[in-house]
Amino acid sequence: MVEWKDFSASGASSTSASHVSKLTTSWLRSQRYDPAAVAQKRIRAMPSPLLRTSPPPVLPFESLMQSEEALCNWLNTLADSGAAIISGAPLEQGTVAELAKKISPGGPMQTIYGSTWQVRADEVPINIAYSTVGLCLHMDLVYYESPPALQFLHCMRFDSQVSGGESTLLDYFAAAEQLRATDPNAFRTLCQLPGSFQKIHYNRENPVHLINRRPHIWVNPRTDDVIGGLWAPPFEAPPMLPPADMERYLEAYATFARILEDPDSQLRLTFRLKPGDILTFSNRRMLHGRMPFVQQPGAVRHLEGCYVAAEDFISTLQRTSLRVRGRMNETGLMLGSHLP
Numbered sequence: 001m002v003e004w005k006d007f008s009a010s011g012a013s014s015t016s017a018s019h020v021s022k023l024t025t026s027w028l029r030s031q032r033y034d035p036a037a038v039a040q041k042r043i044r045a046m047p048s049p050l051l052r053t054s055p056p057p058v059l060p061f062e063s064l065m066q067s068e069e070a071l072c073n074w075l076n077t078l079a080d081s082g083a084a085i086i087s088g089a090p091l092e093q094g095t096v097a098e099l100a101k102k103i104s105p106g107g108p109m110q111t112i113y114g115s116t117w118q119v120r121a122d123e124v125p126i127n128i129a130y131s132t133v134g135l136c137l138h139m140d141l142v143y144y145e146s147p148p149a150l151q152f153l154h155c156m157r158f159d160s161q162v163s164g165g166e167s168t169l170l171d172y173f174a175a176a177e178q179l180r181a182t183d184p185n186a187f188r189t190l191c192q193l194p195g196s197f198q199k200i201h202y203n204r205e206n207p208v209h210l211i212n213r214r215p216h217i218w219v220n221p222r223t224d225d226v227i228g229g230l231w232a233p234p235f236e237a238p239p240m241l242p243p244a245d246m247e248r249y250l251e252a253y254a255t256f257a258r259i260l261e262d263p264d265s266q267l268r269l270t271f272r273l274k275p276g277d278i279l280t281f282s283n284r285r286m287l288h289g290r291m292p293f294v295q296q297p298g299a300v301r302h303l304e305g306c307y308v309a310a311e312d313f314i315s316t317l318q319r320t321s322l323r324v325r326g327r328m329n330e331t332g333l334m335l336g337s338h339l340p
């Protein structure tokens with residue numbers, strides 16, 4: 001307990017001259033920032049990556065719609081491992097929006113693609129995602145000031161007469177650590193020089209003109225931990241860099257791209273979704289992509305997708321973790337946070 005003797009002099013609106021604050025020892029302990037405490041927080045802030053040999057955990061849809069404990073488990077899995085597959089979801093359009101409402105009462109994050117969107121091969125695709133072409137590993141909406149924290153992809157139909165079309169995932173933070181270990185200069189260059197990310201598309205129902213310039217890798221300036229980054233080759237503008245920086249930027253970019261695109265990487269997960277699966281993943285930490293596919297006449301591959309904003313994810317993760325587990329999730333604070 002702390003007694004403030006001359007509380008009214010502090011400018012507080014209390015009429016009493018003194019005030020007593022009750023602080024629990026566990027709260028005081030959580031506010032320690034001495035080197036030993038910071039080291040302990042850092043260990044918890046570096047979750048282990050998903051590997052080819054340890055694919056995303058599978059969680060049943062029904063239980064996380066009904067049980068707060070299951071919801072808490074899912075959100076913590078997303079914060080710690082970056083991805084989870086929700087199985088047994090109903091094959092109805094709008095299911096992803098219902099799932100998003102478990103995190104954000106207002107529903108999915110509204111973006112230039114609307115609230116939810118349909119991924120299937122169109123005859124005249126407006127976007128490469130709506131074709132049968134393979135998609136290289138990337139994050140979505142990197143040209144936003146705050147790209148979505150989560151992305152959901154609900155497999156509505158994936159006929160057996162469709163060959164290819166497997167989903168791919170890769171832990172970007174772990175790949176950045178590989179770059180740091182193998183080419184520290186390239187790592188540092190990509191922490192310092194900004195890439196340029198853009199969406200300039202006037203020939204659409206809602207024209208859009210967005211440019212975002214930020215480095216590809218973000219580190220905590222105190223601990224040097226990787227805490228975020230941006231990677232999306234299809235949405236990169238020409239680098240807006242002076243000639244003196246251009247060569248080392250392009251060399252570092254190419255070195256990192258080789259790590260990210262290595263088909264034999266242990267970090268690269270490849271799997272085929274089945275109807276009723278919802279792939280849920282961190283759009284800030286995991287790159288996602290898709291293998292090219294060929295569909296026989298009449299065969300269909302159809303996913304419905306949506307996003308969840310970072311603020312909604314972090315807030316619900318922490319509130320749910322406190323209620324169910326009695327403590328917050330510290331890895332959830334990695335989404336660009338400079339703590340500890």
Ligand SMILES: [Fe+2]
Binds near residue numbers: 140
């Ligand atoms: Fe995407």
